[in-house]
Structures are given as structure tokens and as C-alpha cells.
Amino acid sequence: MAAVTRVSKLAGLSQIRRCVFSSSAAAVAEAETAPSFLQSYKITGRDPKERNVQWVFLGCPGVGKGTYASRLSNLLGVPHIATGDLVREELASSGPLSQQLTEIVNQGKLVSDEIIITLLSKRLEAGEAQGESGFILDGFPRTIRQAEILERVTDIDLVVNLKLREDVLIEKCLGRRICGECGKNFNVANINVKAEDGKPQISMAPLLPPSHCMSKLITRADDTEEVVKERLRIYKEKSQPVEEYYRSQEKLMEFDLPGGIPESWPKLLEALSLDDFEERQSAAA
Numbered sequence: 001m002a003a004v005t006r007v008s009k010l011a012g013l014s015q016i017r018r019c020v021f022s023s024s025a026a027a028v029a030e031a032e033t034a035p036s037f038l039q040s041y042k043i044t045g046r047d048p049k050e051r052n053v054q055w056v057f058l059g060c061p062g063v064g065k066g067t068y069a070s071r072l073s074n075l076l077g078v079p080h081i082a083t084g085d086l087v088r089e090e091l092a093s094s095g096p097l098s099q100q101l102t103e104i105v106n107q108g109k110l111v112s113d114e115i116i117i118t119l120l121s122k123r124l125e126a127g128e129a130q131g132e133s134g135f136i137l138d139g140f141p142r143t144i145r146q147a148e149i150l151e152r153v154t155d156i157d158l159v160v161n162l163k164l165r166e167d168v169l170i171e172k173c174l175g176r177r178i179c180g181e182c183g184k185n186f187n188v189a190n191i192n193v194k195a196e197d198g199k200p201q202i203s204m205a206p207l208l209p210p211s212h213c214m215s216k217l218i219t220r221a222d223d224t225e226e227v228v229k230e231r232l233r234i235y236k237e238k239s240q241p242v243e244e245y246y247r248s249q250e251k252l253m254e255f256d257l258p259g260g261i262p263e264s265w266p267k268l269l270e271a272l273s274l275d276d277f278e279e280r281q282s283a284a285a
Contacts, residue, residue: 052078052134054155056141058242059162060235062173062228067261068162068268069138075274079127082138086119087111116140117149124154144241159246160272161254166232168193168202173228177217179209186217204260 053076057069066082073080091101097115104111124135137156141147150156164172168191175189191204209217222231246252255271257264269275 056137056159063162069136078134083140164257179213180216180218
């Protein structure tokens with residue numbers, strides 16, 4: 001089974017927008033007063049029938065959250081928001097947090113929840129003012145505290161947790177390469193892992209660069225087996241409580257990637273009940 005949980009079959013976009021929606025009004029009413037840094041940010045709680053999806057994508061580093069979140073963003077016409085991008089944009093700007101972030105990054109410290117939520121809240125608020133409807137968050141929240149604060153800012157309809165066999169994930173991460181000239185990402189790993197111990201066979205073709213980039217490929221300094229395994233261990237330790245948090249709210253959909261993009265994308269659309277929607281979009285185009 002590619003997906004542990006399948007979103008119930010939906011007939012149209014208006015129903016897609018209601019997908020696994022659970023109003024958090026009661027939870028917000030019972031929650032403690034929001035932290036002071038959130039007092040300026042209030043995203044309008046729109047009826048899910050009148051807006052697009054508000055989803056979160058979770059998954060281990062290197063699993064492909066950004067790839068699939070971006071594809072769904074284009075399909076559904078909603079912004080794909082990655083908190084890492086928000087931090088980089090703020091660093092490159094002359095915004096009020098730019099200097100503070102520069103000091104944090106230079107000192108090798110983690111960016112605080114307060115700063116991340118502030119940047120995200122500003123992004124959501126700005127998007128709403130520009131008429132954006134819905135969003136897909138990439139890799140956030142990562143802790144229970146972040147999830148609880150996020151719930152005070154906006155509603156989350158569905159949390160998609162992408163999963164991949166750990167041995168395959170490690171091989172995939174070790175195959176990552178970056179072109180030192182154009183900055184684009186590639187993957188030289190040619191994965192073909194046989195089924196064993198109840199785990200399915202998985203094949204992933206390499207994502208090779210064009211010939212002019214081939215001689216300029218570099219490996220990230222932190223893409224060593226030791227570092228990748230430690231990164232996965234830390235992620236699992238921190239992510240399990242977040243997964244349970246959303247599972248208890250019946251918002252979590254776990255999806256086991258059956259292979260690369262050609263194998264996984266159709267299965268993910270099917271699990272999200274969007275397979276017919278993509279066909280209609282293609283036909284309309």
C-alpha cells in the first residue's frame with residue numbers, strides 16, 4: 001500500500017478545499033493566550049468552503065517534501081511556503097530581522113520558534129492581503145510547540161507525512177550533487193533495492209545534470225553517511241510527537257513513497273483524491 005490512509009474520494013475542487021478539515025475554533029478557545037510576539041498577526045479564519053487547501057508536508061530530510069509540495073502547489077494554485085526560503089529571503093533583505101538572523105547564522109545557532117513563526121505569520125498575512133487562498137507548508141512545524149503556535153495563527157486541514165525506507169533515503173541523500181556554477185540540484189544515485197523483510201522493492205532513476213554541468217558537480221559537506229544517519233535520528237526523535245499531535249486530530253495522512261517521481265506522483269494524487277482533478281486540469285489546458 002502506497003498510502004496508509006487515503007483521503008475520501010472527492011467530486012470537485014470545492015470539496016477538495018474541505019479535505020479532512022477539522023475546525024480548530026474550540027481548540028483555540030481553550031488554548032492559552034498566544035505568545036506576545038504573535039499579537040500583531042491574526043490571519044482571518046475563512047470558512048474552508050470558501051478557500052483553498054491549507055496543508056502541511058512533513059518528512060525526513062531528503063525525502064522530497066519540497067518536490068511534491070511544489071508540484072501540488074502548481075496543481076492547486078496555492079503558494080508553496082518553505083520556512084527555509086523565508087529565512088533566506090529575510091537574510092537577503094534589509095528587513096527588521098535581517099541583522100538578528102545574520103548573527104544567529106554566523107554563530108551557528110538554530111533560528112528560534114519566535115522568529116520562524118513571525119516570518120511565517122507575515123508571509124501568510126501578506127498573501128491574504130494580496131488575495132491568496134490557501135497554502136502548502138513545507139517541513140513546518142517540526143516540534144509540538146511550533147504546531148501549537150501555528151494553530152493559533154491559522155487552520156491546518158491536512159498533514160501529509162512522506163515516508164521512505166531508511167536505507168533508500170540514505171542512499172538518496174548520499175547521491176545528492178550541486179552544480180558549482182548554476183547552483184541546481186541533481187542526484188547521481190541509481191537506486192534499485194530489492195524487497196526484503198516485508199519492505200517493498202524500490203527503484204529510483206538518477207537525476208543527472210546536462211553535460212555542461214557534469215564536470216562542475218560538488219557534494220555537500222554534510223552529505224556523509226555518518227551525518228545523514230545522525231540527521232535522520234534527530235528528525236525521528238523530534239517528529240514523532242508532532243505526528244502524534246496531528247494523528248490525534250485525525251489530520252495526518254502517512255504516505256509511503258513507492259519509488260521516484262514517476263512512480264510516486266500518481267500514487268500521491270490518488271491518495272489525496274486528486275487524480276481526477278489533474279486529468280480535468282490537463283484537459284482544460
